[in-house]
Amino acid sequence: MDGKTEQSAATNRPLRRDAELNRRRIIDAGREVFAVRGLQATLNDVAHHAGLGVGTVYRRFPDKQALAEAVFVDELDDLAAMARRALDDRDAFAALAGFLRNALARAADNRGLRELMRLGEFGEGGIARARLGITAHCARLMERARAQGTLRDDVTEADLAPIVAMVDAVMALPEERSSAQWHRYLEIVLDGLRARPPRAS
Amino acid sequence: MDGKTEQSAATNRPLRRDAELNRRRIIDAGREVFAVRGLQATLNDVAHHAGLGVGTVYRRFPDKQALAEAVFVDELDDLAAMARRALDDRDAFAALAGFLRNALARAADNRGLRELMRLGEFGEGGIARARLGITAHCARLMERARAQGTLRDDVTEADLAPIVAMVDAVMALPEERSSAQWHRYLEIVLDGLRARPPRAS
DNA sequence: CAGAAGCGGATATGGTGCATCCGGTACGTG
DNA sequence: CACGTACCGGATGCACCATATCCGCTTCTG
Numbered sequence A, B: 001m002d003g004k005t006e007q008s009a010a011t012n013r014p015l016r017r018d019a020e021l022n023r024r025r026i027i028d029a030g031r032e033v034f035a036v037r038g039l040q041a042t043l044n045d046v047a048h049h050a051g052l053g054v055g056t057v058y059r060r061f062p063d064k065q066a067l068a069e070a071v072f073v074d075e076l077d078d079l080a081a082m083a084r085r086a087l088d089d090r091d092a093f094a095a096l097a098g099f100l101r102n103a104l105a106r107a108a109d110n111r112g113l114r115e116l117m118r119l120g121e122f123g124e125g126g127i128a129r130a131r132l133g134i135t136a137h138c139a140r141l142m143e144r145a146r147a148q149g150t151l152r153d154d155v156t157e158a159d160l161a162p163i164v165a166m167v168d169a170v171m172a173l174p175e176e177r178s179s180a181q182w183h184r185y186l187e188i189v190l191d192g193l194r195a196r197p198p199r200a201s
Numbered sequence C: 001c002a003g004a005a006g007c008g009g010a011t012a013t014g015g016t017g018c019a020t021c022c023g024g025t026a027c028g029t030g
Numbered sequence D: 001c002a003c004g005t006a007c008c009g010g011a012t013g014c015a016c017c018a019t020a021t022c023c024g025c026t027t028c029t030g
Helices: A017-037 A043-050 A054-060 A064-086 A092-108 A111-118 A126-147 A157-171 A182-193 B017-037 B043-050 B054-060 B064-086 B092-108 B111-118 B126-147 B157-171 B182-193
Strands: none
Touching: A017 A043, A017 A054, A017 A064, A017 A111, A043 A054, A043 A064, A064 A092, A064 A111, A064 A126, A092 A111, A092 A126, A092 A157, A092 A182, A111 A126, A111 A157, A126 A157, A157 A182, A157 B157, A182 B182, B017 B043, B017 B054, B017 B064, B017 B111, B043 B054, B043 B064, B064 B092, B064 B111, B064 B126, B092 B111, B092 B126, B092 B157, B092 B182, B111 B126, B111 B157, B126 B157, B157 B182
């Protein structure tokens, strides 16, 4: 998007055609590798997976963080926009629940993205910005849902991290069966956060 | 207890008095270090924390696994016994819930123990045995609770790992506040697993 | 007091990730 | 087509880390 974190911000000359192509290849490879191996994957891994030399990768992205930024900002901005749109919904709780379902569904098959959601650090680039946006929107949603009497009133923004962490933990389980069951557990937790409504069953 | 995993099983001569004392020191240090730093702590760490040389530790325990065994078998056997006792309870669901509350409370301030509960591997020593016992007892409890109509009938033994993983994830959160909230989340999850009873509230 | 048992911790070993450097390749402009 | 330049490759050096050993010295015990 901005190229701020790649290379030196000064050299803004357009890349040679083949170089640009390789840049794309690197980002694509990064997306795939980070998705399955997580952020601890090596830039060497990425290079190899892209069918390129290590040097090529390091020339374009000074370190792993820069590449991760290029790979994940779009995705995270997307989630942030999603959270933003959720604010338009009348029913704040439903909107929050919907957002969590969608966001976590994206994270489900992307280990790197999950790690990014958890890690509080990770620089101050677009990723941190997007994360802040997401949590801010969610905080507003929770506030409203509380006001609307659909969210338990002892549930606050501080509960967001635990919720995500829990579902993430299920997704990270080694057993195939278990990790596919995250939907169930998300629903259980959401149910637990819901203010006890007049229940009929 | 058995000394099976320490040293060579052959040399079963009693230790010199000071050596035995140091062995205790090592185990105690191991307990403390593993509790706060987790199983990834180094035997060097443990030695240093015990105020002993590295060699002393390696002489007594060939590797980290052996020490971890010595440190944690008792604890795990204890949990297994606890699970066993839970089987005596009339109300299977309540017994299961109680066991989980107690067991997880012990794990809360012991990172090493938590890792041990998660890791499916970890040899075939007393630890694996205790783990198997625990899960077996829990499986029986769940089976009964299902039969008693207090546990949702789509909940099986396979849900045990996810439950533990979720609570563990909350306990592992960096924020002080969040990690202290694991009780709440355990209750939420337990509530979600409970078969919908005729609720009066 | 002799000699066996135990101790300490500097150090060798092997493994891992990161990042560079430079001889060679491919582009694209004149 | 030819030449300069941007770019590529990946072997290689570096730094760090946990593990495990070895052997001169100390402490115990009979």
